[in-house]
Amino acid sequence: MARSVSRVTFGSRGSDLVVVSITAVPERRKAESRGPVVVITANVHGDECTGTGAVLRLIPLLEAELVRGTVHLYPSLNPDGLERRARRVPEDDQDLNRLFPGDPQGSPAERLAYAAWTDIEARHPDLLIDLHADSPGAVPYALLDRATSLRGEARSRLEGAAESFARATGLTVIHEYPDDRYQRFRLDRSLTGAALNRLRVPAVTVEAGPRLVLDANAVDVTLRAVLGCLRELGMVDGPAAAPSGIAGTWRRESGPRVSTAGVLVPRAPAGVLMERGAVVAEVRSLASNLLEEVVAESRGFVLAPAERAHVVAGVAVCTWALAESS
Numbered sequence: 001m002a003r004s005v006s007r008v009t010f011g012s013r014g015s016d017l018v019v020v021s022i023t024a025v026p027e028r029r030k031a032e033s034r035g036p037v038v039v040i041t042a043n044v045h046g047d048e049c050t051g052t053g054a055v056l057r058l059i060p061l062l063e064a065e066l067v068r069g070t071v072h073l074y075p076s077l078n079p080d081g082l083e084r085r086a087r088r089v090p091e092d093d094q095d096l097n098r099l100f101p102g103d104p105q106g107s108p109a110e111r112l113a114y115a116a117w118t119d120i121e122a123r124h125p126d127l128l129i130d131l132h133a134d135s136p137g138a139v140p141y142a143l144l145d146r147a148t149s150l151r152g153e154a155r156s157r158l159e160g161a162a163e164s165f166a167r168a169t170g171l172t173v174i175h176e177y178p179d180d181r182y183q184r185f186r187l188d189r190s191l192t193g194a195a196l197n198r199l200r201v202p203a204v205t206v207e208a209g210p211r212l213v214l215d216a217n218a219v220d221v222t223l224r225a226v227l228g229c230l231r232e233l234g235m236v237d238g239p240a241a242a243p244s245g246i247a248g249t250w251r252r253e254s255g256p257r258v259s260t261a262g263v264l265v266p267r268a269p270a271g272v273l274m275e276r277g278a279v280v281a282e283v284r285s286l287a288s289n290l291l292e293e294v295v296a297e298s299r300g301f302v303l304a305p306a307e308r309a310h311v312v313a314g315v316a317v318c319t320w321a322l323a324e325s326s
Contacts, residue, residue, distance in 0.1 A: 003063055010115030015079040017116060020055075022062045023070040024235070035069030036233045039125040040226060041116075042074060044097045044132070044191055046081015046088070050209040051131025054222035061223075068235045072123050077116050077191075085212055098186045100194035116191075121199060127165060128195040128203040129229055131222055133211050138304035138319075139271040140208040140221045141174045141245065142166035143252070145190070146182045149197040162202040168232040169206060169225035172245030172271070174252050174303065175324050204229065211307075246271060248323065252303065255318035258283050262291045264311045266318075270302045281317040298322045 002025045008017035024035065040058070042051025055075045062071055076082050080090045089096050094109035101121075102114025120128070132143075144166050147155045166173045176182050176193075187193045192203035206225045209218020230236045258264070262283040268274055274296050283292040300322035306315065 002066075003059075008115050008119045010111050015083075017077060017079065017119070018075055019119065020059055020073045020075070021070060022059070022066055022073070024066045024068050036126045036235060037069060037124055038071045038230065038233065038235070039120050039123060039128045040071060040073045040131065041077055041120070041128070041191060042131040043076035043078055043082050044130065045095075045211075046076075046078040046084065046086045046090075047211045048087070048133035049082060049212070049214055050133040050218045050222055051206070052076055052082065053214040053219040054131055054226065057219060057223050058226060062236075065236050066230075067237060069233065071230070071235070072120075072125070074116070074120075078112070087211075097190045100189050100191050101198060117194070120195075125195075125199070125201055127229065127233065128192060128199075128201060129165075129226055130190075130192050130203070130205045131226075132205055132207045133209045133218065134207045134304045134319075135307040136210040136305075137270050138207065138210075139172050139246070139301075139321075140206075140218070140225070141172040141303065142169045142225065143192075143205040143207055144173065144175045145187065145193040145196045145203060145205075146176050146179055147196050148179050148183055148188055150200075158196065158200060158202065162196065162204060165202055165229045165232055166204050167243075168228040168240065169204065170228050170241045170243045170245060171206070171208075171221075171225055172250070172303075172321075174250050174321055177252055207304075246273075246301065246321075249325070250300070250321040251324045253298075253300070253320045253322050255302070255306075255316045255320040256280060256294050256297050257314055257316050258292060258294055258311045259313050260291050261312040262286075262310070264306060264309055264317060266302075266305050268296075268302050268318075270305060270318075273299070273301050275299050283311060296320075 089109035091108035099113040101117040103110040195203040304319040
């Protein structure tokens with residue numbers, strides 16, 4: 001049977017997790033071995049539903065076109081958050097994506113993380129792809145974690161494997177914050193961070209589209225990105241998609257911060273390379289008086305504009321991408 005549906009239950013009042021597993025059928029299978037195992041997760045943040053839409057598209061597509069291996073799809077890791085349009089786990093208002101591998105005796109969110117993690121771990125994935133969304137107007141990108149639990153050649157080899165899959169998405173490739181902040185922000189306990197650092201398997205986060213809605217273009221972008229990874233493993237046929245992202249090696253950084261309160265007026269579209277000192281945004285009063293020009297602190301580009309129209313002192317105007325070597 002090419003497709004099966006299972007459920008993950010956990011000790012909370014929350015909804016069960018649905019898992020759809022698709023295996024290449026014998027008449028289409030290209031190899032005698034079991035082939036690669038890929039886990040695709042979505043909606044770990046309940047307000048980010050692009051990935052859910054992409055998974056719903058992937059299920060019938062893979063039933064018809066998977067030629068090698070098995071794909072396990074989790075349409076929502078936070079179904080209660082999806083229902084309530086909430087980023088965090090509604091029962092305790094915790095960020096699920098900072099809790100992996102979870103705790104079976106912990107808070108509701110920690111129990112949910114543990115239930116999802118143990119199910120994923122038991123499937124022995126060769127690759128994990130986690131699907132997210134960002135602010136409206138953000139550049140679609142593939143985000144790479146830091147293998148801070150490893151050193152030397154082992155770290156380089158695992159991070160290199162993950163980067164190969166990120167490049168296969170065709171999207172702009174962004175590395176996470178440097179090691180010290182990566183750990184301080186607990187990103188090693190995100191789902192992909194834990195997969196990389198605990199399971200020691202390549203992991204990629206795909207970020208596309210706005211939150212709260214199923215944007216058709218963002219779903220298409222995400223679908224193509226996932227298929228690019230599956231083609232890299234020989235699991236689906238067809239030529240690789242032409243890269244649509246911004247070439248180069250970039251990392252995520254907080255954008256420049258304002259020093260005064262007012263209306264935030266973006267001046268730089270996302271994805272346009274800018275030099276240090278270029279104006280990224282303005283802050284204006286409600287009478288349209290210019291209160292501040294916010295300039296780029298380094299060469300790079302706006303990755304994701306701030307999802308707000310009003311700012312106060314200390315707020316970043318965007319997420320910035322700068323050269324990984326900076």
